[in-house]
Amino acid sequence: MDALKKQLDEMKETFTYRMKDFQKDLQKGNSDTASPSSRLASDFAVFRTFVMTSLECLQSQMELMSRLADQMESRSRRKILLIHGVPETKNENTASLVAETLAKHLTVPALTPDSFSKCHRMGQAKSDKPRVILIKCRDHLIKSKMWHDKKGLKNTGLTLSEFLTKPRHDAFMAARKKFGIKQCWTRDGCVYVMDSTGNRHKVFTVGELDAIPGEGSPVSTPNDVIRQDVTPTVPRSRPKRNLRNK
Structure with a gap:
């Protein structure tokens, strides 16, 4: 699935790059002639819209298949x-x-x-x-x-x-890095994040973290929530700076 997504992204990038070059050449040719070929320009615009729409549709289908596969894999790991x-x-x-x-x-x-x-x-x-x-x-x-x-x-x-699937494990690691260890936990294969306002969010991919506002500040987690075990870190005390020497 990851290889298919990478191939689709590369195809979309290549097509966009070549279409930009073709459009530049077309505009340059139109400026050099007294009567520009409006029909060719119109056909090009229709073709570009068709291809881009097709690529977006394929990408949406692929994301749906990837999510369904992740759900099935996560369900098989529930025990x-x-x-x-x-x-x-x-x-x-x-x-x-x-x-x-x-x-x-x-x-x-x-x-x-x-x-x-x-x-x-x-x-x-x-x-x-x-x-x-x-x-x-x-x-x-x-x-x-x-x-x-x-x-x-x-x-x-x-x-x-x-035993999280790769997309959920990546989302969990990214959430801990962004919001802090105490604000993130897992339960039944799902990743939960607590934002700075105390609202709880369920995420499945790294991209879904962008929809959670801010970088969470320390918020107490409800007692009914089961967290992922983490090893607490003890902050090191920093020596006080002598401002008089400056």
């Missing part, structure tokens, strides 16, 4: 969570390791290896840090309880996050 920070050992039983680790910190009842239909590390093994573990719950209710109770992992070095 999946990612757990970060679990120490990695050779020949480990990942499902048992995750169930035992989470049972120590979460209050989810009857959490066992059988609670997961999938449980495995993602990516290639690295020596410096453990890989993320993907866990797919058999029951969406178990996933929801784990997500709701994830505050129990605070100060443990472990974090839970949702």
Whole structure:
């Protein structure tokens, strides 16, 4: 889908560039002759309008297909969570390791290896840090309880996050950068942003962030909202400047 979008954008850019050159040549030819060819100029205008309308229609259709594909992909991930920070050992039983680790910190009842239909590390093994573990719950209710109770992992070095699609993950990262970490969270695969007036917005792509006014200032989030886990950052104190020496 991304390759198709890129190809369409390049085709539109090339067509626009060539049409501008053709129009310049046409205007130059008209100024050099005593009787300009009004019919040729009219045909050119009609053709340009037709092609640009067609390209815009194709682009709209492609954006619709991309959104539908994203919705389907997100729906298939609704039972999946990612757990970060679990120490990695050779020949480990990942499902048992995750169930035992989470049972120590979460209050989810009857959490066992059988609670997961999938449980495995993602990516290639690295020596410096453990890989993320993907866990797919058999029951969406178990996933929801784990997500709701994830505050129990605070100060443990472990974090839970949702398995977002690429467009939603990009939107989430961009929203955190623009509005601040405390103003952004995810729930059931959707990205939420709180603006400076306290209004909550649901976004799915980076482009939708432009419709949210301003760069959010710190606003308290309602208690009923489940946030994406983030590691708090402690601001460094800056030394006071001696103005007398200036």
